[in-house]
Amino acid sequence: MTVQTKKQYEELNTKTAVSYLINLGLIKTDEETTVAEIGDGNLNYVFHIISQTTGRSFIIKQALPYAKVVGESWPLTLDRARIEASALKEAAKVVPELVPKVFHLDPDLALTVMEDLSHLTILRAGLIAGNQYPLVAEHIGKYLAHTLFTTSTFGINPQAAKKLAVTYSNPELCKITEDLVFTDPYFNCETNNFEEHLTPRVHELWQDKELKKEVAKLKHLFLTKSETLIHGDLHTGSIFVSETETKVIDPEFSFYGPFGFDIGAFLANLIMNLIAQEGHQQDSEQKEDLQNYLLDTIEKTWDIFTSEFKKLWLAKSIEPFSELEGYVEEVLTDIWQDALGFTGCKMIRRMIGLAHVLDVDSIESAEIRLRVQTSIINLGRKLILERKQIGGVLELVSTVEGAYS
Incomplete structure (x- = not known):
């Protein structure tokens, strides 16, 4: 032997x-x-x-x-x-x-x-350059619905899900998220990294008890809501694209977590790029066209996710209670509200925390960069505090438009 x-x-x-x-x-x-x-x-x-x-x-x-x-x-x-x-x-x-x-x-x-995916473009880089990808919303909406549903207790029996959760136990990388997304930006921590011109706004944030209480609740959800196998770091730098292809990479932060976390991470990165276009597009018509595309991508991603999720629910759910009228809508409402809260947390951490986004950091004008950073922080705060009042994706789109127009 x-x-x-x-x-x-x-x-x-x-x-x-x-x-x-x-x-x-x-x-x-x-x-x-x-x-x-x-x-x-x-x-x-x-x-x-x-x-x-x-x-x-x-x-x-x-x-x-x-x-x-x-x-x-x-x-x-x-x-x-x-x-x-x-x-x-x-x-x-x-x-x-x-x-x-x-x-x-x-x-x-x-x-x-x-x-090898080198024939494709990293979505973040493509969006910064002003490119549009017509199928990315359809593809990511489908990816989210199918990966999240099929590893939840709607798609597999609870015993199998518990075994998978053990297989994907990922405490060290989860701690990075727990600290850098949900804790450190709201306190005077050494890991924080923000430009001096943001100091007054950051100090206000650290004293914002209403916001911190809601972030604490979202952190608790992240720590305890083991619903499904999530990617754990689904930002636009973890997606390769072309006009016809989309590939999701880098799920090393995967673990059993909340349905809404991956959705929130993706939406946050679209929103940050959208607001940051003020510093990238000189032509007002081109800027408006790209921002409208991003708003449309936000709307379509959620619509595709919900459509695919409902199809899977009808065809493949093993949960007997899934036959109850209105239950799937309530599940999706919970996912939506969690996703909005996580969207806000992701936006704030990228302005204040250890790892930023090139969408914003590459803006040459300090004046424009400050406006963009402040808008992202303020919108992130609004999404966290009003996640249960923003009733659907069209209302989110309207809220986002109000943050930069």
Whole structure:
């Protein structure tokens, strides 16, 4: 009997990344290859390997045992690589066209070999550049409905869901979200990172007891509402797009959490980009056209999500109570209200907390940047406080329009 021994973790480089693919048999020794380390995130190495001989290409993503944004003083679990690859495979069961294909997972080296998506554009970069993607709302709405429904107790029995929740236990990365999204921005914490011109507004926020009480409730939901397997970090930097394709990547923050969290994260990033267009589009007609597109994307994403969710509810729900008239509408109302609250939290943390968004930080004019940052903070606060009064997506669209017009 052969006993497999655990490999010792070591960081790959451009040379050993190619050797790794050769050992897997994905490329041959005599193939001419090019390789580059292209990771620009906070937590991982990403290697892009292309065989000039066959034209095949691959991505190797390797988790680091610390956060790159801070350094080795912030250690992180390597198990997140397993969680990410497993979450991609789970999503591929229901929406294979919307996630990259996983070729190999190596839990010892904390790496995943996956499909190369370099022919696509990161959604955040595309939106900053003023591009429009006609199918992204349809695709993300479908992704959200199918991934969230099928891993909830509406789609699988509670025992299976509990076992999956154990498999996706992710306390270290959850703590990052707990701290950076729900706690630190509301206190004078070292992790906070904001421009000096925002100081008066931030100090007001720290004294805002009404807001802090509502954020505390949303944090409690995040900590305790284990409804479904969520992506955990679904921002526009985690989505590749073209006019015809959409691929969701980077679910390393996945765990069993609230239905509304992924929805809120995506909506927050659309809204921040929309408001930030004041600093990117010089032509008023082009700016208005792009902002209208983003408002339409917000509306369509929620409409597609609810439509797909209801179809799944009728066709595949295993919950006997799902036959009750009006129950699905009440479930969707709860999801909507949670999503709005999480949207607001995500917006505020990106202006005050450790990790910002390029949509705003790349605005050259300090005057415009301050207006944008302040508008985002104020709208985020409004969404948190009024999440139970904003009755639907059209009312959200109207609320967003009022924040920048």
